[in-house]
Amino acid sequence: MKHLVILGGGYGGMRILHRLLPNQLPEDITITLVDRNPYHCLKTEYYALAAGTISDQHIRVSFPEHDRLKYVYGEITSILLDENKVFLKDQEPIHYDDLVIGLGCEDKYHNVPGADQYTYSIQTIDRSRSTYQALNNLGPGSTVAIVGAGLSGVELASELCESRPDLKIKLFDRGDHILAAFSPRLSKYVEEWFDSHSVEVINKANITKIEENILYNHDEPISCDVIVWTAGIQPNKIVRDLDVEKDSQGRVVLTPQHSIPNYENVFVVGDCASLPHAPSAQLAEGQAEQIVTVLKKKWAGEPLPESFPPIKLKGILGSLGKKHGFGILAERPITGRVARLLKSGILWMYKYHNG
Secondary structure, three states: EEEEEOOOOHHHHHHHHHHHHOOOOOOOOOEEEEOOOEEOHHHHHHHHHOOOOOOOHHHOOOOOOOOOOOEEOOOOEEEEHOOOEEEEEOOOOEEEEEEEEOEEEEEEOOOOHHHHHHHEEOOHHHHHHHHHHHHHHHOOOOEEEEEEOHHHHHHHHHHHHHHHOOOOEEEOOOOOOOOOOOOOHHHHHHHHHHHOOOEEEOOOOOOEEOOOOEEEEEEEEEOOEEEOOOOOOEEEEEHHOOOEEEEEOOEOHHHHHOOOOOOOEEEEOOOHHHHOOOOHHHHHHHHHHHHHHHHHHHHHHHOOOOOOOOOOOOEEEEOOOOOOEEEEEEEEEEEEHHHHHHHHHHHHHHHHHOO
């Protein structure tokens, strides 16, 4: 029997499982999925968990079951590519024939002193739970600073202002306008929404230091009761420690078949992979589809595809609370209630098909 090991039950790992199971897995292949949690987490909804507008159960999806699928729950400590082994804390190493690394990302603090110590996060479900407790234990009139006005920061700020309208929310962004990756029209729409909902947007911010309950913008101290960091991501430390070629963002450079050069049995999917698009759940799933094609041909002894067509993204949607949203579909901007309904519908479909 050959052994496929998948590290991480995120969007990429789940798509691989659902494409192989129940009927596409060759009889001589077994799978082990390694994850900290006994369920798939909807990371795109962590902002709502932290804001307190959805329950923990709302963002959990059960892993599939199969007689040749095994789960190992624990903390990965290292990967030895030359030995085909994955090491875990307080557990026996796992040997693999093929490996898919889908360990996701962590916060990137850009060497800001105190940022890793004195800020909260929404990068993992555990840290989102802690952020929820911190935010929802605040007294009325408390000040919350959110550092970073990309998609995560904007969704958290908007959800929190609906969940806790008594809070003073400050959204810090280093650019001239929030949502730098979107069109100026969408940025303006979201900024106007924040203005009408009393969220203070602070542009051209430069966070130089963070202390307990104090954020320094251009070295000027600002007192805050809670500071949440949404100002950048980097690959998981396990991947950062691999001695392989990486791009300027620390993501692993891959072959056209999504494997690590010189390790054709090791694939990287999702946030840790060097791809021409920004990391997203949609991108991870598209990449996973192509990895499954490679694995099935590899197991069948057939020639591997020399290349794949570019992964096409359908668009991106963001929420502004429960009734409004924004995004880009088919390269066209979309705002208002329709955008929010579309995002809710996509989430429902994902849970329906994967739960």
